[in-house]
Amino acid sequence: xxxxxxxxxxxxxxxxxxxxxxxxxxxxxxxxxxxxxxxxxxxxxxxxxxxxxxxxxxxxxxxxxxxxxxxxxxxxxxxxxxxxxxxxxxxxxxxxxxxxxxxxxxxxxxxxx
Amino acid sequence: xxxxxxxxxxxxxxxxxxxxxxxxxxxxxxxxxxxxxxxxxxxxxxxxxxxxxxxxxxxxxxxxxxxxxxxxxxxxxxxxxxxxxxxxxxxxxxxxxxxxxxxxxxxxxxxxxxx
Numbered sequence: 461x462x463x464x465x466x467x468x469x470x471x472x473x474x475x476x477x478x479x480x481x482x483x484x485x486x487x488x489x490x491x492x493x494x495x496x497x498x499x500x501x502x503x504x505x506x507x508x509x510x511x512x513x514x515x516x517x518x519x520x521x522x523x524x525x526x527x528x529x530x531x532x533x534x535x536x537x538x539x540x541x542x543x544x545x546x547x548x549x550x551x552x553x554x555x556x557x558x559x560x561x562x563x564x565x566x567x568x569x570x571x572x573x
Numbered sequence: 574x575x576x577x578x579x580x581x582x583x584x585x586x587x588x589x590x591x592x593x594x595x596x597x598x599x600x601x602x603x604x605x606x607x608x609x610x611x612x613x614x615x616x617x618x619x620x621x622x623x624x625x626x627x628x629x630x631x632x633x634x635x636x637x638x639x640x641x642x643x644x645x646x647x648x649x650x651x652x653x654x655x656x657x658x659x660x661x662x663x664x665x666x667x668x669x670x671x672x673x674x675x676x677x678x679x680x681x682x683x684x685x686x687x688x
Contacts, residue, residue, distance in 0.1 A: 492675065494676075496679075501682075501684075502681050502682060503577075503579065503666045503668075503679040503680050503681040503682040504617070504666065504668075504679040505679065506676060506677075506678070506679075509676070549616065549617070553675075559605050559607075559622075559670050559675060559677070560607070560619060560622060561619075561677060563616045563617050564616065565615065565616045566614075566615070566616050568614075
């Protein structure tokens with residue numbers, strides 16, 4: 461089945477710093493790719509997604525580009541805020557056509573004022 | 574956007590008792606619901622997949638008699654942790670897909686503490 465490898469962190473940044481969280485995947489075909497965010501004590505929220513190669517998903521200032529050449533879907537934000545402190549998960553379907561997702565191990569981001 | 578409600582958000586119970594967790598899709602019909610378990614500082618572990626009106630499909634290593642899942646309607650799935658023990662203490666999260674979108678929408682999670 462498909463798999464995902466995610467930078468584990470933790471990552472600590474100052475407010476307004478640039479953020480990159482690396483995510484690479486192994487998959488058959490070209491599955492949709494997702495980033496989810498989990499704020500402290502809460503469930504996961506879909507942050508952004510991309511459904512095909514070269515697509516760029518974006519939301520709340522975060523971006524990720526589906527790169528099939530490098531099988532990557534790195535998450536970036538140009539200027540982080542304290543409110544971005546959370547755990548970020550990269551995910552993709554376990555196999556083609558499946559609704560099940562496989563998640564990366566999560567990257568905890570802490571943004572200090 | 575699609576909203577999934579999970580209840581309760583926190584439950585404390587005595588060892589040997591059973592606990593039921595509800596997961597509801599509020600504004601869409603959830604053809605499939607998923608139940609996850611999350612240990613501290615770790616990723617989500619899929620426990621089971623449930624489709625409305627049929628038996629849940631459990632992942633390898635998950636005890637189906639321990640974690641009873643019912644998906645009686647298109648908007649409600651329940652997870653019952655039977656005869657809970659301290660090692661069952663964890664954060665349980667449900668998610669749902671439906672409405673023709675292959676996106677999982679997650680509940681806020683339930684923190685179970687077994688004394």
